[in-house]
Amino acid sequence: MKKQLALSLLLSAALPPLAARAQAPAWPAISQQNRPWTRWWWEGSAVNPQDLTHLMTQYQQAGLGGMEITAIYGVKGAESQFIDFLSPKWMDMLTHTLTEGKRLNLGVDVAQASGWPFGGPWVTPADACKYVTYQTYTVKGGAQLADKVSFTQKPIATAIGHRVDIKELADPVATNKNMQALALEQVRFEKPLPLQALMAYPATGAAIDLTSKVDANGKLNWTAPAGTWTLYAIFQGWHGKQVERAGPGGEGDVIDHLSKTATEHYLQRFDQAFKGRDVKGVRAFFNDSYEVDDAQGEANWTPLMFSEFQRRRGYDLRQHLPGLFAKASADENARVLTDYRETISELLLENYTQAWATWAHGYGVKIRNQAHGSPANILDLYAATDIPETEGENLTRIKFASSAAHVTGKPLTSAETATWENDHFLSTLSDVKKAVDRMLLGGVNHIFYHGTAYSPQAAAWPGWLFYAAVEFNPQNPFWQDFGQLNRYAAHCQSFMQAGQPANDVLLYLPQYDAYQRPGNKALLQHFDGIEHGFKGLPIEATSELLLKQGYGYDFISDKQVQQVQASGSGLRTSGGAQYRTVLVPAARTMPLPTWQHLVQLAQAGATIVVQGALPTDVPGLGNLASRQAAFKKLVAQLQFKPVAGGQRATVGKGAFLLGDDVQQLLTQAGVQRETLVDNGLQCERRRTAGGHTYFLANWSDKAVTAWVPLATAAKSAALYDPMSEQLGQAALRQSAGGRAEVYVQLAPGASCLIDTKEAAAPASAAYAYQRSAGAPQPVAGPWAVRFVSGGPTLPAPLQVAQLDSWTKLAGEAGQKFAGTATYSTTFAMPTGSADGYLLDLGRVGQSARVQLNGQELGTLIGPAYQVYLPKNQLKASNTLAISVSNGMANRVADMDRQHQEWKLFYNVNMAAKLKENRGADGLFTAAQWSPVASGLLGPVTLTPTALGGPLPQ
Known part of the structure; x- marks a missing residue:
C-alpha cells in the first residue's frame, strides 16, 4: 500500500550511530488517561x-477512559428512586461504580458538591458566603449620633423557572421541603446584620474605633470631639447564594470560600460519608467553577477580613474605609482596592484551594479545579491544583489553565469540552472534533466531554438529558461512531501527555493593573481569561498577537515569576519548564519583589522583554514610600541604548529589551516564531527526548499541501494521522534559511501529529503521501437504502438513483427519523494504473462507516469524508456499503410538534441556548425546526491516486 519516498527527502546523507538514531514511527499504547473522559451526571442520584x-x-466499549460523577437535579417521575447525596445508599452506589471502574479500566473522579459551587444543607449560616455593606453618618463636634447604628438586610428570593415568595420559605433555607421543586437560586431573609466596625473619621488625621461604644440596641454612646466627623459602619451580610443545579441532599447555602474554617467544616461531611469506606478508586475530586457571584451582590467578605488584611498588607483597613468604598482620593482608592482584592485572592487560594487540596491528598486523591471566574489571580489558583481545568472557546482563555500547569510542572490540563457548541441536538461529531482540537491547541491534554447523563434502560427515548450539553449518550445516534472520535482524541493525547511544554515566552500577567481598576459599583473583579478582568489592557492585544504570529507562550503570575531561575541565557520555572524570555506587556504597576527578581534574572544571563514602557510604580498602600524608592532606584540603574526594534540595557550577563515592536524585540531575545501559521495552520508543541512533538490543525477552508517550516531543529520526522491511523517517516528537508521543513497534506478541518528528532531516523516505511492521478469519477449508483436502527420507526427500504437527504427521500417517516441507514451500491473496477482511489462521500449528515467488499475501511466524522481505497482491495465488481448516522434533532423536533413530553427535569428543564428556540413556556423547543439534512448526500466520487513519488519543491 505504501511506497518508500526517496531517501534524499527523508534522511541526511550521513546517519549517526545507531544509539543516537530516532525510532521507527509507532503509535503509543493508549492508556486510560489518554482516552477522553466525560462528565457523568447522576440526575437525582437515581442510580x-x-x-x-x-x-x-x-x-x-465506546472508548472513554473515565467519568466524573456529578450528582445534580432529578427527573420528574423518578422521585422514588432519588438518593440523597452522600447518604449511605449514595456511597453504596459510588462503591459499586469504583469496583466496576476497576474491572472495566475506567477512571472515576467525583465532583465534591451536588451541583456547584461547594455548598449544601450542612453549611451553617456561620460558614455560608458573606457580603459587606456599609452606612455613613455625619456628627458634628459636641453632638451625639441620633440614628441607630444598624442595617436590616433586604429580602431576596429567586428561583429557576418560577417565582418564589420568601414569606413561604423557612429559615435556614435547607430546612424547606421539596427543595428540588423549589430550585432556589438565592435567598436572603430580612434580618438585622451584625456590626463589624464603626470608625469615625475626622477632617484630617487617624480614624477612631467606636465599635465597642455601640450597645445591643444600636445606640452609639459617644460625643464627637470638635470638628465634623464622618462615621463608617461596616455590616456583614449573608449573600444567600444557593448551590446551582443541586440534587437531592445537596441543596443549600454555598460556603464562604474565604474561610478556612468554613472549608474544613464543609469537608468534614465527606469525612463522615467516607468513614469505613474504601474510596481509593477515586482519582480526583472536582470543583465545577466558582460561580458564587452570578447572583445579586457579591460574596466579598469573611468574618476575619480585618485581621487577615492587617496581617497580609501591613496596615489597618479600618483606617482606610473611604478608600475601600471609593470615597478618598483617586490614588488612595486604587491602592486600597488593590490591597483588598489581593487579600481576597490570597484567602481564596489558601483557605479554599490549598486547604481543599491538603484534605484530598490525605485520601491519596488529586483535585481537579475550574478556577476561572474567581475573584483572584487564577494562575495561582490553577497552580495549586493537581489537574487545572478550563472550558470555553477562546484560546487565550484556555491557556490560563495550561499555562499554570506548564509553569508549575503539572502533567495534565483538563477541559470541560463541547459544553454549548450549538443548541440542543444540533452538534455533530465533526463539531466536537473541532472543540477537541481547540483544547489541544490551547495546551489541554485531558479532555472531559460535557457530557453524559446517566439514563436507565427503562427510560423512554430520548432518555435522561442535561440542560447544557451535546448529549454524549448511547441514545444519541452518533454514538454509533462516537468511538472514532474517542480513538482520535486518545491518539492525540497519548502524544500531548508525554514530554514537556515547549513554549518560548513567559507572558507576564499584569494582575495589579487589573486589581486597581474600579468595578461597576463592585469591590471584586472576577477573572476569566483575558476577556473578563484584563480586557482593554495591553496584554489583550499582545496575547492575541503572539497567537496569530505563531509564538509559543504561557502566562505567568507574580508569584510564579519570583520562582523562575536563570538557566544559561534562558529561564527555568519551578516546574522545570524551559523558556527563552519573560515578556512584560506594558504593565504600569508591578510589585517590588517581582521587579527585583526580573533584574536578578537579567544579571544571571536572562533577557527580559518589556513592551511599550517600563512599569512606573508599585501597587498597594502599605509601606509605600520605601517600596517606591527601592523600585525607582532599580529602574534608574537601567541604561538603555538603541537596537533594532527598540532599546537595550545590559544588566550583568543579561539584558532588558524595551520597545513597541514585540516581534522585533522577541527576535532580539532569540525567540523564533512558528511561521507555519502563515499557511493557515495552528499548532501546539511539546518537548520530547531528542526532539519535539507538534499537534497541527488546519482550520482554514482550504486544503494545505505544502512544505511546512518548523522553528525547532530536526533531522528526521515521523508523521501521524490520528484519525485514519496512517503513519510513516515524513518527508523532511532543510530550507535555505536553515529551518527544517516537513511536507504535510491536511484537508480543511484535518489535523496531524509530527514527531521530530534532532537525530536522523533509521530506514523505515515512509508516510504514504497521496497525489491525484486523474479526474474524479462518479459512483453513480443506484443505491439501496436500508434503515437499520433508530426511531421512532424504521422507514421503508429505498432504491434511489439520486442521493439526497433521507428527510426528502423517505417521506414523513424519514423526516422524524434519528438513527442509522446503510447505503449500498456496486461499481466496476476503475480503469487506469493508479495505486488506489480516494473515495470522497461529498456531503454527509452526519457520520459514516465505510465497507468495501465486506471489509471495514474506516469511520468518517468530517468535516472531510474521504478514505483511501487500495487498488489491491478492488475486484472486477465491488460492493460499497456506507452506514450513515444522523443526530437526535429531527426526532426531537417531531416530538415537540406532537407535544410529546420529554422535558421531565427539575431545576433547569432544558433551557435554550438561542432565544429563537425558546417556546412560550420559556423552555427549549425544536417544534419550528426544518428537518436537518440526514444521510448520504453526495456526490460520491473516486479519484485515481498515486502514493509517494516526487514532491513539489
Whole structure:
C-alpha cells in the first residue's frame, strides 16, 4: 500500500550511530488517561447497580477512559428512586461504580458538591458566603449620633423557572421541603446584620474605633470631639447564594470560600460519608467553577477580613474605609482596592484551594479545579491544583489553565469540552472534533466531554438529558461512531501527555493593573481569561498577537515569576519548564519583589522583554514610600541604548529589551516564531527526548499541501494521522534559511501529529503521501437504502438513483427519523494504473462507516469524508456499503410538534441556548425546526491516486 519516498527527502546523507538514531514511527499504547473522559451526571442520584454496570460497559466499549460523577437535579417521575447525596445508599452506589471502574479500566473522579459551587444543607449560616455593606453618618463636634447604628438586610428570593415568595420559605433555607421543586437560586431573609466596625473619621488625621461604644440596641454612646466627623459602619451580610443545579441532599447555602474554617467544616461531611469506606478508586475530586457571584451582590467578605488584611498588607483597613468604598482620593482608592482584592485572592487560594487540596491528598486523591471566574489571580489558583481545568472557546482563555500547569510542572490540563457548541441536538461529531482540537491547541491534554447523563434502560427515548450539553449518550445516534472520535482524541493525547511544554515566552500577567481598576459599583473583579478582568489592557492585544504570529507562550503570575531561575541565557520555572524570555506587556504597576527578581534574572544571563514602557510604580498602600524608592532606584540603574526594534540595557550577563515592536524585540531575545501559521495552520508543541512533538490543525477552508517550516531543529520526522491511523517517516528537508521543513497534506478541518528528532531516523516505511492521478469519477449508483436502527420507526427500504437527504427521500417517516441507514451500491473496477482511489462521500449528515467488499475501511466524522481505497482491495465488481448516522434533532423536533413530553427535569428543564428556540413556556423547543439534512448526500466520487513519488519543491 505504501511506497518508500526517496531517501534524499527523508534522511541526511550521513546517519549517526545507531544509539543516537530516532525510532521507527509507532503509535503509543493508549492508556486510560489518554482516552477522553466525560462528565457523568447522576440526575437525582437515581442510580442502581444494574444500570450503572450496563452504562459503564457501553462507555468503555465506546472508548472513554473515565467519568466524573456529578450528582445534580432529578427527573420528574423518578422521585422514588432519588438518593440523597452522600447518604449511605449514595456511597453504596459510588462503591459499586469504583469496583466496576476497576474491572472495566475506567477512571472515576467525583465532583465534591451536588451541583456547584461547594455548598449544601450542612453549611451553617456561620460558614455560608458573606457580603459587606456599609452606612455613613455625619456628627458634628459636641453632638451625639441620633440614628441607630444598624442595617436590616433586604429580602431576596429567586428561583429557576418560577417565582418564589420568601414569606413561604423557612429559615435556614435547607430546612424547606421539596427543595428540588423549589430550585432556589438565592435567598436572603430580612434580618438585622451584625456590626463589624464603626470608625469615625475626622477632617484630617487617624480614624477612631467606636465599635465597642455601640450597645445591643444600636445606640452609639459617644460625643464627637470638635470638628465634623464622618462615621463608617461596616455590616456583614449573608449573600444567600444557593448551590446551582443541586440534587437531592445537596441543596443549600454555598460556603464562604474565604474561610478556612468554613472549608474544613464543609469537608468534614465527606469525612463522615467516607468513614469505613474504601474510596481509593477515586482519582480526583472536582470543583465545577466558582460561580458564587452570578447572583445579586457579591460574596466579598469573611468574618476575619480585618485581621487577615492587617496581617497580609501591613496596615489597618479600618483606617482606610473611604478608600475601600471609593470615597478618598483617586490614588488612595486604587491602592486600597488593590490591597483588598489581593487579600481576597490570597484567602481564596489558601483557605479554599490549598486547604481543599491538603484534605484530598490525605485520601491519596488529586483535585481537579475550574478556577476561572474567581475573584483572584487564577494562575495561582490553577497552580495549586493537581489537574487545572478550563472550558470555553477562546484560546487565550484556555491557556490560563495550561499555562499554570506548564509553569508549575503539572502533567495534565483538563477541559470541560463541547459544553454549548450549538443548541440542543444540533452538534455533530465533526463539531466536537473541532472543540477537541481547540483544547489541544490551547495546551489541554485531558479532555472531559460535557457530557453524559446517566439514563436507565427503562427510560423512554430520548432518555435522561442535561440542560447544557451535546448529549454524549448511547441514545444519541452518533454514538454509533462516537468511538472514532474517542480513538482520535486518545491518539492525540497519548502524544500531548508525554514530554514537556515547549513554549518560548513567559507572558507576564499584569494582575495589579487589573486589581486597581474600579468595578461597576463592585469591590471584586472576577477573572476569566483575558476577556473578563484584563480586557482593554495591553496584554489583550499582545496575547492575541503572539497567537496569530505563531509564538509559543504561557502566562505567568507574580508569584510564579519570583520562582523562575536563570538557566544559561534562558529561564527555568519551578516546574522545570524551559523558556527563552519573560515578556512584560506594558504593565504600569508591578510589585517590588517581582521587579527585583526580573533584574536578578537579567544579571544571571536572562533577557527580559518589556513592551511599550517600563512599569512606573508599585501597587498597594502599605509601606509605600520605601517600596517606591527601592523600585525607582532599580529602574534608574537601567541604561538603555538603541537596537533594532527598540532599546537595550545590559544588566550583568543579561539584558532588558524595551520597545513597541514585540516581534522585533522577541527576535532580539532569540525567540523564533512558528511561521507555519502563515499557511493557515495552528499548532501546539511539546518537548520530547531528542526532539519535539507538534499537534497541527488546519482550520482554514482550504486544503494545505505544502512544505511546512518548523522553528525547532530536526533531522528526521515521523508523521501521524490520528484519525485514519496512517503513519510513516515524513518527508523532511532543510530550507535555505536553515529551518527544517516537513511536507504535510491536511484537508480543511484535518489535523496531524509530527514527531521530530534532532537525530536522523533509521530506514523505515515512509508516510504514504497521496497525489491525484486523474479526474474524479462518479459512483453513480443506484443505491439501496436500508434503515437499520433508530426511531421512532424504521422507514421503508429505498432504491434511489439520486442521493439526497433521507428527510426528502423517505417521506414523513424519514423526516422524524434519528438513527442509522446503510447505503449500498456496486461499481466496476476503475480503469487506469493508479495505486488506489480516494473515495470522497461529498456531503454527509452526519457520520459514516465505510465497507468495501465486506471489509471495514474506516469511520468518517468530517468535516472531510474521504478514505483511501487500495487498488489491491478492488475486484472486477465491488460492493460499497456506507452506514450513515444522523443526530437526535429531527426526532426531537417531531416530538415537540406532537407535544410529546420529554422535558421531565427539575431545576433547569432544558433551557435554550438561542432565544429563537425558546417556546412560550420559556423552555427549549425544536417544534419550528426544518428537518436537518440526514444521510448520504453526495456526490460520491473516486479519484485515481498515486502514493509517494516526487514532491513539489
